[in-house]
Amino acid sequence: MNPATTQAQAMVEALIDGGVTDAVLAPGSRSAPLALTLAAAERGGRLRLHVRIDERSAGFLALGLAKRSRRPVPVVTTSGTAVANLLPAVVEASHAGVPLVVLSADRPPWLRGVGASQTVDQLKIFGEYPRLFAEVAVAGEGAGGPRYWRSLVGRALVRAADPTDPGPVHLNLPFAEPLVPDTPVGEPARGRAVPSSPLVQRLAGPAASPPLSQVVRRLGLQEVPARGLIVAGDPTPGLDPAAVVALADACGWPIIAEPTAGLHGAAAWVPAGALVAAGSAWVAEHAPDLVLTVGRVGLTRDQAALVRSARHHVAVDAGPRWADPTRTAELVVSGVPVADEQLPDVPQWRASWLAAGARAAEQVDAVLDAEAMFSGLHAARHVWRALAVDAQLFVAASWPIRQVQLTAQRRSGLRVLANRGANGIDGLIATAWGAAVAHAGPTVALLGDLAFLHDSNGLLAPDAEARPPLRIVVLDNDGGGIFSQLEQAAPRFAADFERVFGTPHGLHLVGRSRLSGIPGRGVDDLDTFVEAFADPPPGVSVLVAQVADRASEADLLARIRAEAIAAVGG
Numbered sequence: 001m002n003p004a005t006t007q008a009q010a011m012v013e014a015l016i017d018g019g020v021t022d023a024v025l026a027p028g029s030r031s032a033p034l035a036l037t038l039a040a041a042e043r044g045g046r047l048r049l050h051v052r053i054d055e056r057s058a059g060f061l062a063l064g065l066a067k068r069s070r071r072p073v074p075v076v077t078t079s080g081t082a083v084a085n086l087l088p089a090v091v092e093a094s095h096a097g098v099p100l101v102v103l104s105a106d107r108p109p110w111l112r113g114v115g116a117s118q119t120v121d122q123l124k125i126f127g128e129y130p131r132l133f134a135e136v137a138v139a140g141e142g143a144g145g146p147r148y149w150r151s152l153v154g155r156a157l158v159r160a161a162d163p164t165d166p167g168p169v170h171l172n173l174p175f176a177e178p179l180v181p182d183t184p185v186g187e188p189a190r191g192r193a194v195p196s197s198p199l200v201q202r203l204a205g206p207a208a209s210p211p212l213s214q215v216v217r218r219l220g221l222q223e224v225p226a227r228g229l230i231v232a233g234d235p236t237p238g239l240d241p242a243a244v245v246a247l248a249d250a251c252g253w254p255i256i257a258e259p260t261a262g263l264h265g266a267a268a269w270v271p272a273g274a275l276v277a278a279g280s281a282w283v284a285e286h287a288p289d290l291v292l293t294v295g296r297v298g299l300t301r302d303q304a305a306l307v308r309s310a311r312h313h314v315a316v317d318a319g320p321r322w323a324d325p326t327r328t329a330e331l332v333v334s335g336v337p338v339a340d341e342q343l344p345d346v347p348q349w350r351a352s353w354l355a356a357g358a359r360a361a362e363q364v365d366a367v368l369d370a371e372a373m374f375s376g377l378h379a380a381r382h383v384w385r386a387l388a389v390d391a392q393l394f395v396a397a398s399w400p401i402r403q404v405q406l407t408a409q410r411r412s413g414l415r416v417l418a419n420r421g422a423n424g425i426d427g428l429i430a431t432a433w434g435a436a437v438a439h440a441g442p443t444v445a446l447l448g449d450l451a452f453l454h455d456s457n458g459l460l461a462p463d464a465e466a467r468p469p470l471r472i473v474v475l476d477n478d479g480g481g482i483f484s485q486l487e488q489a490a491p492r493f494a495a496d497f498e499r500v501f502g503t504p505h506g507l508h509l510v511g512r513s514r515l516s517g518i519p520g521r522g523v524d525d526l527d528t529f530v531e532a533f534a535d536p537p538p539g540v541s542v543l544v545a546q547v548a549d550r551a552s553e554a555d556l557l558a559r560i561r562a563e564a565i566a567a568v569g570g
């Protein structure tokens with residue numbers, strides 16, 4: 001089967017699974033993979049297909065079908081002005097809140113803007129009218145495959161039919177040749193032409209906290225699984241950490257949390273959770289039956305693998321663009337579920353995760369304590385331990401947040417923030433300054449040296465402006481340390497690594513602070529760091545920790561990982 005037809009089959013299968021009963025089509029060549037698949041589906045009695053010559057009429061026909069049936073109805077066109085002819089129907093669908101699903105075929109990107117026939121700019125061609133627009137990857141090697149297509153179609157259907165804001169959605173589908181298969185297209189069938197996974201569904205409207213029994217029934221389960229796990233990332237608006245703790249405690253589930261989740265004080269919180277997730281053999285033996293992700297997860301690849309390992313995945317997110325980077329969620333709920341029935345009592349499940357976490361955390365401490373060099377991990381561990389309960393920690397979303405995640409111990413208090421929306425290393429001093437002004441206690445910002453330099457103008461404030469109690473701790477490893485932990489650090493890239501990734505600068509950061517009138521101090525060993533950290537000057541100040549070189553830090557991390565995985569039993 002050619003890739004375009006495989007993709008069309010997976011997408012049509014997902015549409016049918018998502019409740020689509022009718023589809024409208026206008027003829028064309030680029031849309032052939034979808035046209036043939038829809039015709040085969042109709043032959044198999046799986047949907048009704050309606051054909052019109054004029055795309056404008058096709059659009060309105062689909063609108064009428066969707067309006068009356070209150071079900072999403074796809075309209076399929078070829079590329080070029082065929083798509084433009086759908087605008088009136090899309091506008092009406094947007095204003096009237098009708099779930100019209102536009103599937104426009106397109107030429108692949110390499111045939112655009114070069115005078116190829118019937119090729120116009122179709123990206124966001126309907127402007128702000130659709131509730132969701134996606135340019136779909138060209139099918140083929142590395143394009144994501146059935147899981148991606150099913151996830152995307154599932155999202156589009158859920159968004160189109162969102163009870164609080166229904167409306168049109170637009171998927172632009174570049175198809176590369178060959179557009180037709182050698183043999184007649186078979187009818188799409190679950191588990192035959194394409195491997196299937198459950199299609200994502202959304203339960204209830206915004207901010208609703210559903211009963212847990214309702215959630216598990218929707219997954220097709222008879223009872224709440226004892227082997228459940230919560231993986232909590234950066235909280236999206238409206239998510240209450242206390243509700244996560246209540247659910248975990250009621251169900252006896254452990255929690256693996258990213259630092260900004262606000263869950264590091266919970267009894268269910270697994271210390272060094274990211275390292276437990278890295279113990280693949282241990283995780284295979286303890287594969288959860290249900291993973292509940294809360295907010296935006298995605299700090300480590302091991303955590304993503306853990307989410308993928310679960311039999312069922314429910315995402316908790318109140319937003320219209322819910323987080324599901326693994327594209328495995330079967331169900332999206334807007335609020336943290338509330339436990340509402342008698343749950344199985346399996347105390348050893350949570351205990352085994354907590355014990356694995358304790359073993360991993362012990363190794364982290366043992367390796368750091370035995371290490372002579374002063375690293376960012378040592379500094380991050382100390383900052384976490386030493387901050388008062390009313391303090392706030394603002395942490396850069398690159399290596400520093402991972403250093404915190406690896407070394408954090410269970411503790412009370414301490415609000416942890418980061419710019420996790422886009423994980424940029426820009427504007428961090430000014431963001432921390434703003435957060436410090438809005439916070440009643442002291443604030444510490446933990447940044448790398450590149451992040452510090454990126455926003456060194458953030459240190460500038462006119463004389464009359466407030467100086468909040470803000471300590472900016474710079475972990476200075478002279479360049480981007482995170483890159484030493486990624487694939488580009490492999491020896492075969494050594495000739496270019498420092499120039500294009502590491503970007504050392506050799507600058508004196510204390511001097512840079514003083515230039516802006518901000519008191520600064522530099523330290524280069526743990527004891528002096530501890531002593532300086534305990535004694536901040538009033539107002540805004542900078543403490544530069546000259547830590548080990550980037551390669552040594554990466555080596556230290558690798559040793560910690562290996563020791564922790566061995567201790568976990570992975």
Ligand SMILES: Cc1ncc(C[n+]2csc(CCOP(=O)(O)OP(=O)(O)O)c2C)c(N)n1
Pocket residue numbers: 396398399400423424425426447448449450451452475477479480481482483
């Ligand atoms: C605005 C912006 N530019 C580039 C990046 C890509 N990036 C991610 S981490 C990083 C290096 C960060 O270096 P540093 O702040 O010194 O922290 P370290 O990794 O050494 O701890 C870069 C350039 C980004 N996230 N945001």
